[in-house]
Amino acid sequence: MVYVSPAYEKIWGRSCRDLYQAPDEWLAAVHPEDRERVAQAINGRQAATACSQDYRIVRPDATQRWIRERSFPIRDGAGKVVRIVGISEDITDRRRLEREILEISDREQARIGQDLHDSLCQKLVSLAFDNDSLEQKLAARAVPELNIARQMGSLLDDAITEARTLSRGLFPVKLETDGLEVALQELASNTTSRSRLECRLECPHPVAVRDNAVATHLYRIAQEAVNNAVKHGRAGSIVIQLHAAGERVELKVIDDGVGIDFPLKSSGGIGLHTMEYRARTIGGVLSIGKGPEKGTVVSCLLLQDAQ
Ligand SMILES: Nc1ncnc2c1ncn2[C@@H]1O[C@H](COP(=O)(O)OP(=O)(O)OP(=O)(O)O)[C@@H](O)[C@H]1O
């Protein structure tokens, strides 16, 4: 340890002197749930490459902070690695803000979804009723305008279906009333009827996700992955899998589309970032990879606390 910034004391709540004396001691301050992952990353790290990871630390006063650590090599004139520089940044406030923004956006979506359902959908339905009775009256008088009323009726039916699908996407009622499995089933059937592809849910055994916030995040991850598979993958079929074994819950969205290009080019989109953020928020791990033959697999793995 050649140099430790005095900011270490402020962020970690520990003294620089202790760190000079026992450079490995800092790992003991890493949150027990993150320690193994951090230790593995450090052991497996190639000195010659830059890397970055986020983890929590527990300060001596028992408060927790989120740290983003980046490290990179310093080379001598001959290109030999002579030092490794590590920068630890306190990202606790940024993380809190990120979570709050996500919560606000979820709440707003739910509100718009409910408004659509309670206001627009109801108005469209009453218009369709009025149109029905108009159709009957025109039919009784056998006037040619009947066809216009019929066309209006079928357009209104389409508009009602569209508004309902939209409102359910924004506010997944089933999630609250019937749980994740039923909500995912509805997501699959809505996707099938909306797009020209087959989307199905595979959930061989009932999966109980006890925490409603966890269920909501998993649902939103599935929703984003399915939307991406339709929009970017141009998939012909999408399978949503939900499996549980003991405390392990895994959600997978598998598509047979064009596949994702790695390394990812920045598209300006926020979907992948948000999925990863949601997974981290519920203590899970998100991975995105290529499908067995083609297409993309998005997986979110998490351990539920035992009841
Ligand atoms: N299933 C997929 N198949 C092929 N490419 C994908 C798939 N999912 C994501 N991508 C690629 O990754 C990029 C980033 O996806 P991301 O969801 O972050 O953004 P977006 O969908 O473009 O925008 P947003 O999600 O904000 O509406 C996409 O532009 C696309 O190129």
Ligand SMILES: [Mg+2]
């Ligand atoms: Mg997207």
